[in-house]
Amino acid sequence: MAAGCNESPATALAAWRGPAANIVDPRLVALSWALLAPSPHNSQPWLTHLNDSNGIAVRIDPRRLLPIVDPQARQALISLGAFLELLSLAAAAQGLRATISLGPGGDADIRLSRDTVHDPLFAAL
Numbered sequence: 080m081a082a083g084c085n086e087s088p089a090t091a092l093a094a095w096r097g098p099a100a101n102i103v104d105p106r107l108v109a110l111s112w113a114l115l116a117p118s119p120h121n122s123q124p125w126l127t128h129l130n131d132s133n134g135i136a137v138r139i140d141p142r143r144l145l146p147i148v149d150p151q152a153r154q155a156l157i158s159l160g161a162f163l164e165l166l167s168l169a170a171a172a173q174g175l176r177a178t179i180s181l182g183p184g185g186d187a188d189i190r191l192s193r194d195t196v197h198d199p200l201f202a203a204l
Contacts, residue, residue: 105173105191106135112169112204118158119149125159133192137163139185152185159185165204172201
């Protein structure tokens with residue numbers, strides 16, 4: 080193994096440790112986990128917007144699409160699905176339900192509401 084390849088800087092791994100303690104907005108907590116979703120060539124082709132006290136809007140960012148390797152944006156949409164699933168799991172871990180309404184072309188509107196359902200899959204994150 081090449082020298083230094085078995086060591087990663089702490090900043091490179093920070094996202095996998097969860098959100099910083101000073102992040103208290105449950106939407107930001109859920110988004111901090113969702114950003115770990117795999118995406119084609121790590122392009123993370125989504126944009127998010129906090130639209131009110133309980134809502135999140137998610138859109139595909141056309142500037143981050145990869146038309147040569149993903150001409151139909153299939154991989155981008157699959158990665159958006161992974162993003163939404165991680166967001167949903169992170170919301171459930173906070174005692175919230177993420178109600179996701181899908182729109183055309185990869186748009187999604189999410190509403191968070193109180194719930195008692197927890198998903199054990201979150202522990203795998």
